[in-house]
Amino acid sequence: FAYMLLLLLCDVLYYKFQISVIDPDETLRHGYNFSMALDSGSAFTVGMDYGFNFYDGDFSKPQEQAQIDKFEHAYKQLGLAPGMRLLDCGCGCVDWIPWLASKGVETV
Missing domain, CATH: 1.10.287 (Helix Hairpins)
Structure with missing residues (x-):
């Protein structure tokens, strides 16, 4: 406090x-x-959930999986692929950036 x-x-x-x-x-x-x-997470695991993870009505889903589902959805919607670059506007707790790096996307 x-x-x-x-x-x-x-x-x-x-x-x-x-x-x-x-x-x-x-x-x-x-x-x-x-x-x-x-939170008990780290920047590359579950991190903070500000209420935007994808549970799709299944609230028994682990937070880690809900976050991965959110990342995969955004990855597909943005049409990202390995070797591409993405400008990060710095909103959030950086969980997205290491996940993108694991998919071969460079962030700026």
């Missing part, structure tokens, strides 16, 4: 008074690391 309060205080100082206490890139990195610490 204290860490989140510190981040909030840093944001208030930055946006209200233009006082930069810590580097914004470092703050972002810590925010992702903090959310990953709340």
